[in-house]
């Protein structure tokens with residue numbers, strides 16, 4: 271018979287999961303005591319929390335436990351990178367039903383471990399409780415390595431706006447799952463299951479003098495609206511500067527044929543969330559490394575305009591009626 275986390279018990283489950291997380295130099299004391307001790311070489315600690323709720327952020331029939339582990343770590347590490355910092359440690363709040371197979375928890379831990387390994391971080395601690403459905407509450411810590419943090423309030427008129435990383439692929443993957451389409455477009459499905467934030471580009475952008483930065487979690491236009499508001503500027507985007515990947519056009523063609531969506535690929539790039547690309551502003555004349563695409567300018571004023579007009583690209587809001 272399948273063994274469940276209820277059979278293991280709370281402390282058995284903690285032991286099973288934490289056995290997978292390796293030692294790193296940043297974590298002086300990991301799981302096992304009342305709190306972890308994490309090194310803070312810079313003495314300024316970057317800290318962020320994002321939750322994943324079953325049915326809201328993931329479905330177990332769309333994503334496997336490893337995918338969900340990857341995504342839970344990735345969406346938090348993207349926030350650390352968006353400040354210009356390097357992730358050091360992660361704290362895992364794990365709530366799940368007693369009937370959850372032990373293998374699910376172990377594979378989830380494996381996904382977390384693997385995403386941590388991409389940035390050299392590890393799991394330093396957490397909490398484990400029983401609940402009716404799965405909720406994952408992750409806190410990530412990061413180190414600024416001596417650079418100035420890149421906030422949302424530093425964009426200045428004249429700056430260029432640039433992005434790095436995927437845009438719209440996760441939204442296309444989500445639309446494919448929602449449309450009950452079972453075959454095709456593996457890149458978009460994979461992007462939805464396991465976003466691939468360009469972690470190293472965050473600290474690199476800080477070094478280059480980025481004036482503002484964030485990761486795109488809710489949608490490019492909506493998220494840039496946070497930079498516009500915090501910096502009291504207007505962000506002007508040119509949609510033709512967004513390079514539409516062939517895999518996105520292909521998926522949109524399928525989705526249109528299925529009657530699942532009525533929009534162009536670029537609209538998914540402007541409004542789709544969960545890819546965790548980085549969007550940043552840089553002083554004019556900054557030579558950007560390969561991977562960054564300049565998509566607009568910062569001007570005096572407020573809000574975000576696309577191709578000279580206010581955009582109707584709506585991003586994600588957990589409490590809007592359509593979400």
Ligand SMILES: Nc1ncnc2c1ncn2[C@@H]1O[C@H](COP(=O)(O)OP(=O)(O)OP(=O)(O)O)[C@@H](O)[C@H]1O
Pocket residue numbers: 319320345349487488
């Ligand atoms: N319940 C809360 N208590 C305190 N601060 C919060 C709470 N929820 C959000 N915040 C803060 O509000 C700001 C915006 O949060 P938001 O979650 O939109 O940012 P994000 O994590 O970058 O985006 P996303 O969650 O879409 O990935 C952040 O600084 C966050 O710490």
Ligand SMILES: Cc1ncc(C[n+]2csc(CCOP(=O)(O)O)c2C)c(N)n1
Pocket residue numbers: 320321325326327328329345444487488543544586
């Ligand atoms: C089952 C299921 N239904 C819908 C979605 C879409 N979705 C959920 S949260 C979010 C924005 C970012 O979230 P947050 O702001 O919490 O980081 C998006 C686009 C999904 N991933 N799974």
Ligand SMILES: [Mg+2]
Pocket residue numbers: 319320
């Ligand atoms: Mg958040």
Ligand SMILES: [Mg+2]
Pocket residue numbers: 348349352484485486487
């Ligand atoms: Mg963010």
Ligand SMILES: [Mg+2]
Pocket residue numbers: 487488586
């Ligand atoms: Mg959000």
